[in-house]
Amino acid sequence: MTRVQAIQNCNDFVIKFANVNGSGSSSANELFARAVIRMGVPVAPRNIFPSNIQGLPTWYEVRVSEAGWLGARGGCDMMVAMNPQTWDRDVAAIDPGGYLLYDSTKPLPQSKFRDDITVLGVPLTDICNREYEDPRQRQLFKNIMYVGALLALLDMEFAAAEKLIVDRYRGKDQLIKANVNALRLGYDHAKANLPCPIGLRVKRADAVGDRILIDGNSACGLGAVYGGATVAGWYPITPSTSVIEAFSSYCRKYRTDPDNGRARYAIVQAEDELASIGMVLGAAWNGARAFTATSGPGISLMQEFFGLAYFAEVPAVIFDVQRGSPSTGMPTRTQQSDLISCAYASHGDTRHVLLFPEDPHECFTLGAQAFDLADRLQTPVFVLSDLDIGMNERLCAPFDWDDSRRYDRGKLMTYDELEAGKTFGRYLDVDGDGIPYRTIPGTHPTRGAYFTRGTTRNAYAKYSELGADYVYNMERLRRKFDTAKTLVPAPVLRNAAQPTRYGAIHFGSTGPAMAEASVLLEADDVHVDTLRVRAFPFSDEVMRFIAEHECVFVVEQNESGQLRSLLINEGEIDPKKLVRVLHYDGSPITARFIAGKIANALSDRKVSPITTPLRKVAP
């Protein structure tokens, strides 16, 4: 290595694994990530994978960050290059001064390397061919072996990784033995032949706390179980499929009747997204809590039903794990680009409730809450996750549940109320909050039945095409939407270290990158208050935040500034006041990107970032 100093970093670096998909690398890579966590150091792992089953390139990126930054960082301090197909670009992607770990079995010409990085070769194939007969084993254990080598190179605790293997394969002693052996082979080889440790190191810390590592889709599925969902209609689509897989697996665990083994849930794989949302509405109309999980193309297909659900006032929960669109677009890349198509889904004057989870913990809490909101408001509720949260494991606060909590089934008129002669008008605004009462089929032999339609009916659900009946209904729906503002989760405010007239609004998976960007900016004496919006419709607090700042950056992962459009439209905001910070290449947004954009925008405005205080520092 010439001229460039090798990177020296402890507990703060990015390591990337370049693999071929279908080669079994993902569990080895995950083993590495969890081994770092077991040493008390936070990591943020991310899969970058193709829409393919076997043979195409795939990457796994682990950001090690004792400071706890979980957003993507960008750059690469060390590359584990296991895919000859992508060798050139993988080697080129390493930051100057970085490290390259590769399989040195086959000699490569000098031109295939760089002189400003540290090259570390382990003859993985050679060792595997020597140790194993079975070709599949050779492949799988090669992966474990490079994890072993990394443990040595990064000065990690071998025992931490070993314990993980023991925990993972508990009861399967053969597997434990074989895996630990492979790990040891890699470790010992590196110790004997390589300059261990290198400049990147992991040192035991206490920065993980009681956090858990789980992917957002699993958390959504668990949220649906805890939220009381009993019916799921769905159609396979990346990146949402694992929401249903998780729901199914948690249901088998928690919802199987202990007496007879029968299911307290029903999951139907539909023929398409139209049928999946149709099933959800049928079940919800009939009083069950029901949901579907889909992605952008599915949202497009479900549009007609969303409109009917809105006007017929049928509760439903839709998990939309957003991705790059359209159908043949970037199904395995992340985006936040379904806001508009969900917020105003369907023909006619519709508007829908959206929830924006930041991480798996919120996928669980907001996922469960969505069912209460849907029943309370009698309307579809969309949980807008995305691929970055959904399909990557993320460190987050542990799940919790208040056992005294009861499901809010909303305004259901009961047999007793009907029997007592209480007036039932399905679309009558009795309480002034825009929310009517409903009955479930089969409630009472002679009272409370009604014929469910879209809008050609009056407040008593009788057929009507009168303009006055239509207007009454639309005004009530508007009131209901105003009520929704008071029920949805509140935004999360983070004030800058000192008073500022600049604000930034963001949502969902942008959270970790935004938090880190604030700190980067603060280091440059740029101060920005941030507000993480967690729901649509926007509560008054969101509009107040905009009013209180001279200039507000709207940070989002789409090309058209969809959150910004919704804010302008719903809050009647002057568009000049809201500055776009848009990231949409399919990779997760980074703190560096956000901070750079904001710093540039402020310098373009030729204003000093340090301005007259507009508010006092909070005590």
Place this chain on the structure above:
Amino acid sequence: MTYLAKPKLLSADAPRNALGYTRRDYEGAISTLCAGCGHDSISAAVVQACFDLDIEPHKVAKLSGIGCSSKTPDYFLGNSHGFNSVHGRMPSVLTGAALANRNLTYLGVSGDGDSASIGIGQFAHAMRRGVNMTYIVENNGVYGLTKGQFSATADKGSKSKKGVINSDSPIDLAALALQLGATYVARSFSGDKEQLIPLIKGALCHGGPAFIDVISPCVTFNNHSGSTKSYDYVREHNAAVNRVDVILPKAQIETSYPPGSLRRVVQHDGSILHLRKLGVDYDPSDRIGAINHLQERQALGEIVTGLLYVNSSVQDMHAHLNTVEKPLNQLGDAYLCPGSKALDALNALLR
């Protein structure tokens, strides 16, 4: 079609069923369809069938798509909840409803446009899944609400009111239902209530996916010479394979039949179907035979009606999913929410 409101007073001697209800208790709002519309006869047959079977009106959920036929659930069973859903999508909504509560009787009402054109996918998959339902298609071969376009069940060579000859092959929904796994398949004619009412009753008792294709002439757009769905044409070409009597388990069997002419089928709920043979030697338990018979007779220009197929050892969707006996929409929090302890244990596994 009734322009006049029905009198509110009921004569004291109106017949009552075992639940004490009169036929009036099974009626709905006044029909807004054209005078003479076949669909109104089907509505009347549904009323009669539910009355005869002593079904509690509120224990029926009636679902439909869009079109003239799909409006009809408003005109019968006024004490039942109804759902006028999306065009061609009734089957999925009904499937979801059936998932939520296995204890109601589900009646899906659709048309030939709703089921054979825009909704053929959902029609097919609901049959495949074994949804416990009675699915009636009110089949007139034409789009009424949009004024007379051919539907996908219109016969090749038949003539529209405007004189256009249909060049597309027809879809035979009964044949499709047979192929796709429906376990009770019938065809009838709205002008023959003697045949239709027992077929609906048999379907309501069936316990699995029951499909009835009812030829129901559109008096306004498809009742002319050259149409193969007109009253005259259907009467002339009707080739019934059997006559059905439905006998409830509690009823005394009083009817007697000549020996050899009767076939007896016991359905899952104990109801008994008495099938009287008519002329042809037809076996309604032979699914392949039924498909062949339909095809052969259709080639001869005949419209085969009657109970085409019944399989009394039926398993429905809930059996496939192994769901609990108690309807899912009635499970309380304690049965649904695993609680905080389970969550603590799960957290421990995720560290």
